[in-house]
Amino acid sequence: MNGSTRSGTLSFVVVILLGTFLCLLSLDGRAFAQSEEDQRAWFGALNSLSSERMIADVRTLSSPAFNGRQDGSADDLRSAQWVAQELTLAGVQLPLIDNKGIAFPSPGASKEEPAGIMASMVSTPLIEPDPVVRTGATDQLVTAQLGRDYLPVFDSPSADLQGQVVFVGYGIVDPAQGIDDYAGVDVKNCIVLFLRGKPDHYPSPVSHADKVRFARARGALAYLTATGPIISPYEIRRGATGRPSALYGQLAPDQALPGAWISTKLAETLLAGSSDESNPDHLRTLQEQLNNAPAARSRRVNRYASLHWKTTIEDGLLTNVVGMIPGTGPEAIIVGAHRDHFGRPAGLLFPGADDNASGTAIVLEVARALGKIGLRPQRTILFLSFSGHEKDSLGSRLYTSRPVIPLGSTKAMINIDHVGVGDGVLILRVTEFKKSTLKEAGYAVGLVRKLDYYGFLPGGDDEPFKEAGISTVSIASGGAHPHMHQPTDTADTINPEILRNIARYVLALAWMLAGGQ
């Protein structure tokens, strides 16, 4: 050990002791770790956390071996089995789960269900490699580049079609609010182009699926969607760009249309074709007008698109992993993260390192830290690895429909998602959680100044638990996540310091909650 490491270790210990002292002060006499034995166990667990091990786990999960962990795929099942094996090695129990007779593809002769795996059947869309999208004037369509110019919407049906492009603003139909983006345009047998999101003045939520339904009801053949050139400062901070992004449209087969997310640049090119003099800012002008007030800015453009790809649907297993450290009492807490990502649609690998191999690595590392010290907490600690998140949190919904410990006895759920990049501020999205508990955990690991509290945000794996009346906190790293839903979300972009801090915080919070606080 050299001198600087020694002084680093010393200041580390001072920080911990100071944190513990402040924590003791703030606990009204309740100690973070009550007995000397507890304290030894706590420091043992805390000091065992290893960012190298977490980075290694992120590398493993985001490697081509797991092929992007698409829910329902054989890759997803293998990644679940890998997580189950790591939990076993961590000294965490894997409960036997009644999967209602679902057949697991067994690698060996054994017919036994794997312990700790909770599964249900799910249909998985697979877009075959080498899709083709062409755009341009009718007699000279130019082939667009997969990934840079467009991505097929990954659950959209097979496409083999061509049509004129019709710009339909944000693609919203709500006459009561004075908006009908289809007024005055005929989109029958055309390909509509609508912007992502909605104008600020429009008060209601509108989903991508709603927009596809509006287009289909009016006879459109297919759709293109793009982020408008005007991106809000908030979206820019979160890393929003004009690039196409991975997306599931989430429509039933009888409601879906073939569709692709195209780059802002390609959308601008298509729109420029509608004006007499070529004006590359045309889309910006239209978006400005749409953002200022309800206004119909829809128009047929003098451009065409053709879409060609094949989608097959395969039935597979959606797999959660459940590990537990049994408590002395009937109550439980949950530490969970989703593991699934977008797989390898259209032949493009989406590694999903930040989203959410990072959260999975923290769940595993916290399980190792607690498993190793032979903790016997007051409340059972459940470690959950969900699949199906990218499809409306199917996996966390599966868990709340078949909980291992009754939801009424489950006192808290910590969700961890997108914790590998950004500025390392701990964004806490909280429902019904005692702020004092969140703060005390921050004091215990010297991170209280890095905590930033927000209200609940829909769409996370905490949502089904919140709906079940459980206190939830969803933890993310603040700042920009520029590789979100991109093939560039790779392990070498992950920041070990952020992983380490968030693992320390999750450990402290789980420790307190499992002790009954």
Ligand SMILES: [Zn+2]
């Ligand atoms: Zn995601």
